[in-house]
Amino acid sequence: MGDNANNAQVPSSEQLLARLSGGGEDEELAMIVRGSQAAEREEDAAAPAAGPGDLRLRNRERPADVPSLGWNKFLRTLGLKPKPNAAELAAADLGRARSLIRLSTWPRSVGILVANPKGGVGKTPLSLLTAGVLANIRGGGTIVLEVSDDPGALAVRAEGPAAAGVAELLRDMDEIRGAGQLAGYIAQQTSYAAVIGTAGDREALTGEDVKRMAALTDTYYPVRVMDSGNQPSSDAFHGALEVTDVLVIPVLDALPELNGAMQLLRHLHKLGGRAADLARSAIIVRMHDGRTEDPEVRSYADQLVETAGVGAVVHVPFDPHIAQRTTLSFGQLKPATTAAITQLTAVIVSQLNAALRKAE
Template sequence: MSEPTTPLTYSVTSRVSPFAPRGAVTDETQKDDGATCPVSTFPAAGVMPVVAADSPVSRVREPGLMATLDRPAPARTGVRGILGSLGIRISPGRAEQAKRDADQRLILDEEIIRQATWTRAISILVANSKGGVGKTPVALMLAGTLASVRGGSVCVLEVSDDPGALNFRAEGSPNLGLGELVSAVSTVFTAGQLAGYTAPQTSFASVIGSVGTRPPLTRTDVAAVSAVIDSFYAIRVMDSGNQSSSSAFEGAVETADALVIPVLNSGDAVFEALALLERLRKEGGQSAGLADRAIILRLTDGRPEHPQVMERLDRILAGAGVAQVFSVPYDAHIAERGQLTLGRLDPATYRVLAAAAATIVSSVRVLM
């Protein structure tokens, strides 16, 4: 009897970055369920199904290599994997195929992040008027994801009116920070000078936050510091405060190319996000453009989530008019509320951040 015909697909070999966690589901934990899942599309990790993704990915290629038309690799785990080791070729089960799809999607997202180029530095504003929704962790880990894939040249800047928690959540204990940089900004002309005000991260990102008390930040301060940072870094990620009507926030909006809005699965956090979008759209121009291209990162902090509340939030976010909504799973490392290290994130969290980062750099690249 001839061997059953299996659909053709493009084979991909996953690669492991030294700073990015991998393997949300390991081979050891795969369970064969007897089902098949053809490789035809790879939806972005964590994207809500109500939001239309970019065009479906039907071709997958290893970065730098031509796609190779091949038959699907046989199962390697579970009962199917055992049969394969005995010489009986059989397609992977649903769990194993899902892991392969996720690995392939991650390769594509990281390639987009790595290969994106612009003719000037770009900036990403992380904002929500509601406090305690994860703005600082998102700014740090999004910047860390970008820096780890690109090999650096990413700076995280605090743009809140008063000192925030950016330096507290970042790695290291720098002696100088934002307040000192604002005072000396007119004398900084080299990368070496600027480095003295940063906290280098293991992700290769650099952080500029407050190391102590400082005067309230103004629009002029944000513009001056941003100009210096943009002379030495390709990407600037801004961690904002809770006052969207402040001078510092206005300066951040004026220098931003992309907007990321973190929300928790709660009504107040989502409504504050929508209020921010509405205000920016009413302002028109640069502000409205940011709102139209904005993405929402929907985080879970471990508190109980009532199904009816979640369904209502789903509907509200679906009608918010944002580019995409990414759902970030609960991550114990973020929930610790201490120092954050990219390599300690749950692999599932990293996958969502990579998908969001790829979406951001793609949207900004269109503007150039």
């Protein structure tokens, strides 16, 4: 970021969106977005040196070595020490992301909300895949809940038919006394994530419904990912905000989806307090669904997310398995997609770590 003089010349995300769509400038929102800043990141205090008896701890937390690949691997067998190539550096970076995901711990269960008022941007796939990475690397312990006011597509995109879901869970909640009973409402994934969607018809969820489901599942799962609907003003969405630690906003390089993200950020800033904090620390995920992306819109999208005042921006490449809009299986993703989702999940975990440290 530049100095104040330079910042004053940079158009806000809302100004850019208004310019591209031909509309007028929302000055109130422009001031909000200009004034919002990235989430505060606190540095961990230096840990004391491990003693002789802490060998297991030292080995567990030691960063992964840069892997040897291809020609460099051969040279190292000869005793030479060539500089890591791009593939080796990428592999080491991925290893560090996986270590962060695996080793992070929290004093309570944590909540991740995936949201955008526009449909078709990838909220449900992103909910399933980030939960899949968390469960796959951490050995389970992650559940995905449908928290949309009306029934969504979570049960359709998840693996395995579920005889029961959100409606049945709410009906029977007072009778559930253990993990075995809760398992009857869950669709278990090959990634080791658990999913509770909508098995049939149901009434609209309320904010209290969402908070009750979160309280119950938090007893058995350290990580809760929530797949939300398309109404940020709904009671269910506000209930989800109350049990959220990190907000994830998927977007496509298209005006309606970008406008939806800006609408959501505006709504959260107007709510103020903890909701505004979630907006400032939010992670925007640039999804790519295989459709043609207009270069001009893509350029504006670059500027929009850069000036939106959020915590991070991550890209997820096009993957035909996601684009099929059918059952998602974590193991069928392309390696590049798995790597991108893993890096995204590491950013989410980093934000969780910062959010909970800040709350202490």
